[in-house]
Amino acid sequence: MSAQIKVAVLGAAGRMGSEAVKAVTEAADMELVASLGRGDDLQQIIDAGATHVVDLSVPGSTEDNVRFAVEHGLHAVVGTTGWTEERRANLQLLLEQNPSVGVLIAPNFALGSVLASAFAATAAKYFESVEVIELHHPNKVDAPSGTAVRTAELIAQSRKEAGVGASPDATETQLEGARGAVVDGIHVHSVRLRGLVAHQEVLLGGPGEQLTLRHDSYDRASFMPGVLLGLRTAESMPGLTYGLDGYLELGQ
Numbered sequence: 001m002s003a004q005i006k007v008a009v010l011g012a013a014g015r016m017g018s019e020a021v022k023a024v025t026e027a028a029d030m031e032l033v034a035s036l037g038r039g040d041d042l043q044q045i046i047d048a049g050a051t052h053v054v055d056l057s058v059p060g061s062t063e064d065n066v067r068f069a070v071e072h073g074l075h076a077v078v079g080t081t082g083w084t085e086e087r088r089a090n091l092q093l094l095l096e097q098n099p100s101v102g103v104l105i106a107p108n109f110a111l112g113s114v115l116a117s118a119f120a121a122t123a124a125k126y127f128e129s130v131e132v133i134e135l136h137h138p139n140k141v142d143a144p145s146g147t148a149v150r151t152a153e154l155i156a157q158s159r160k161e162a163g164v165g166a167s168p169d170a171t172e173t174q175l176e177g178a179r180g181a182v183v184d185g186i187h188v189h190s191v192r193l194r195g196l197v198a199h200q201e202v203l204l205g206g207p208g209e210q211l212t213l214r215h216d217s218y219d220r221a222s223f224m225p226g227v228l229l230g231l232r233t234a235e236s237m238p239g240l241t242y243g244l245d246g247y248l249e250l251g252q
């Protein structure tokens with residue numbers, strides 16, 4: 001039998017962290033060795049003998065948490081938002097100094113969401129117009145969602161490679177924010193509504209037709225298979241993987 005994956009969860013008391021604690025505890029090939037929250041000493045992770053870290057904390061602390069893990073040779077599975085291009089570039093440099101460590105930064109752990117973003121990127125080169133709407137619970141502290149940013153990046157890359165121009169838009173006057181945020185040229189709209197968990201629509205428009213790609217997470221249980229897959233795969237994928245699609249075979 002292969003060795004147990006010894007997991008420390010950061011942000012363990014949060015909405016996602018508490019779900020991850022449960023999922024890791026129930027996984028036969030894993031052992032939960034540490035659960036940390038705000039203000040806890042990261043040295044606890046080392047003292048507990050963790051081999052892997054799951055970070056589900058807050059955008060302001062995730063970078064320090066992951067840096068600590070990598071510097072101590074621990075593999076990391078990261079769901080926390082806030083991983084800008086600059087932060088990812090700094091992490092890449094750190095990983096070059098710790099070449100056996102694997103880090104997954106997953107803007108979304110739900111398989112359906114990852115597939116929807118991939119489908120959207122494929123479809124976006126065939127439509128004149130594309131916009132993203134993300135809808136979340138009102139306790140979310142960041143907007144737009146990390147998933148929406150990643151989806152917009154993938155869409156923009158696909159359209160650029162195919163030589164498709166910007167979506168048409170005749171707007172001349174607007175209230176600030178009326179057309180949403182713009183990520184890599186793609187308009188992204190954020191809704192915060194009591195009762196929601198995590199939802200996204202990509203609207204694709206062409207002459208006389210519309211394609212809508214929608215994904216709904218009704219429960220945070222939807223994210224747990226991706227978290228566990230990340231933990232089981234990170235060690236065999238040294239370096240930085242951005243997006244759970246990097247651990248899947250979506251092209252096959």
Ligand SMILES: NC(=O)C1=CN([C@@H]2O[C@H](COP(=O)(O)OP(=O)(O)OC[C@H]3O[C@@H](n4cnc5c(N)ncnc54)[C@H](OP(=O)(O)O)[C@@H]3O)[C@@H](O)[C@H]2O)C=CC1
Pocket residue numbers: 010011012013014015016017036037038039056057058059061065078079080081082106107108109110146223
């Ligand atoms: N990739 C994915 O599939 C998903 C990602 N997310 C992302 O995960 C993150 C967490 O979301 P959610 O669980 O809803 O948020 P919560 O606010 O419910 O949880 C965050 C937790 O982190 C704790 N925390 C704060 N600072 C630290 C620190 N320095 N070290 C460790 N823990 C800390 C908070 O404690 P305190 O309350 O005391 O501040 C809180 O318990 C967000 O960035 C969210 O966008 C969410 C869902 C899915």
Ligand SMILES: O=C(O)C1=N[C@H](C(=O)O)C[C@H](O)C1
Pocket residue numbers: 081107108109136140141144145146147148197198199
């Ligand atoms: O805060 C959340 O809830 C979520 N955060 C992630 C994001 O910002 O994309 C993933 C999912 O949308 C839920």
